[in-house]
Amino acid sequence: MDKNKRKTGNLYEEMAVRYLTDKGYTILDRNFRDRAGEIDIIALSREALIFVEVKYRSSGKTGDPLEAVDIRKQNRIRRTALKYMYFNGYNPECTSVRFDCIGISDAGINHVENAF
Numbered sequence: 457m458d459k460n461k462r463k464t465g466n467l468y469e470e471m472a473v474r475y476l477t478d479k480g481y482t483i484l485d486r487n488f489r490d491r492a493g494e495i496d497i498i499a500l501s502r503e504a505l506i507f508v509e510v511k512y513r514s515s516g517k518t519g520d521p522l523e524a525v526d527i528r529k530q531n532r533i534r535r536t537a538l539k540y541m542y543f544n545g546y547n548p549e550c551t552s553v554r555f556d557c558i559g560i561s562d563a564g565i566n567h568v569e570n571a572f
Contacts, residue, residue, distance in 0.1 A: 468512040469496055472558045475565055481506065490539045493532035498540060504552040507537045509571075512560045521559035522568060530555070530572045 473483055476499055484505075485498040497508035509529070511521035533555060541548050557571040 464512070465510075468560045469510050471560060472497060472508065472510045472565070475558070475567065476508070485540070488536065488540050490536050492535040492539055495533055495536050495540065504554040505541070505546060506554045506556055507533060507540075508556045508558060509533055510558045510560065514562070520566075521561055522557050522566065522571070525557050525571065 469486065473486070476497065477483060481499040481501050483497060483499050486496065488495045488498055495507050496510040499506045499508060509525050511524050513519065513521040513524075537553065537555070538548060540546075541551065541553075554570055555572050557568045559566040559568070
């Protein structure tokens with residue numbers, strides 16, 4: 457990924473972090489990487505440990521940002537979430553987990569809880 461795309465990605469991930477923080481979420485980690493994949497934001501709410509995928513599209517010409525989170529991407533995020541939980545001492549059988557997506561476009565922020 458070129459530096460310009462990474463810089464743009466960081467800008468919109470920061471916007472998503474501010475949005476989640478304003479909603480009362482605690483941000484635990486950002487850009488967690490493992491061989492399985494990457495998770496943009498890991499947050500905690502009263503109800504769950506939340507793994508958040510952030511997508512940005514500058515225009516509607518390429519579709520809704522959330523359309524980019526296809527089944528392959530979802531499966532990578534699930535595998536990476538299990539690794540995060542293992543490395544950080546969370547028991548997958550006892551921890552309530554949620555997978556959210558945040559789509560950012562010129563129309564604003566679209567936060568989908570329990571996206572998959």
